[in-house]
Amino acid sequence: MAILTYNMIVSLDGYVEDSAGSLDYAMPDEETHRFFNGQTKATAAFLFGRRMYEAMEDFWTAPERADGEDIEAEFARLYVDTPRTVFSDTLDSVADGCRLVRSADAIAEVQRLKRETEGMLAVAGAALAASLVDHIDQFEVTVLPTILGGGKPYFPVGHHLDLNLEEQRHFTQSGWMYLRYSVSR
DSSP states (O other): OOEEEEEEEEETTSEEEOTTSOOTTOOOOHHHHHHHHHHHHTEEEEEEEHHHHHHHHHHHTSHHHHTSOHHHHHHHHHHHHSOEEEEOSSOSOOOTTEEEEOGGGHHHHHHHHHHHOOSEEEEEOHHHHHHHGGGOOEEEEEEESOOOSSSEESSOTTOOOOEEEEEEEEOTTTOOEEEEEEEOO
């Protein structure tokens, strides 16, 4: 059975994007990128909301990624080789290597994927994660030493969860901190 994990880069004050909707504050250095590449190797499938899908797909499938620096080219190859499910009510189609599922069917689809998949199912996108919060097995947070002062929060507002710290890692070059929590059930 797969493990459903919600994994995002987060500002110290808990936001996954700034008040303008940008992710530009979260550019990893080589040490952190290597770690993310390792996580992607262990990922059975990405589960995206529409906005995160568009941001990731546009960036990581661009030809210059595969021809760029080794660390980015490796991630681009891993990204394209990993199955991607997109949950959206507004998209009519998605790129090759992706499946489109209506948002209303997200819980049923995630339950099916968890039963039929081995490995990690990585949720990316705060709105999708909020809709699936009761089905998420672990939360992975990469905290940046940055205060955004507002934006889209990582955790859904008003939802109580008890978590157990399972893993932590400090990236010395950037000062970023990776934290992985399992959900106490």
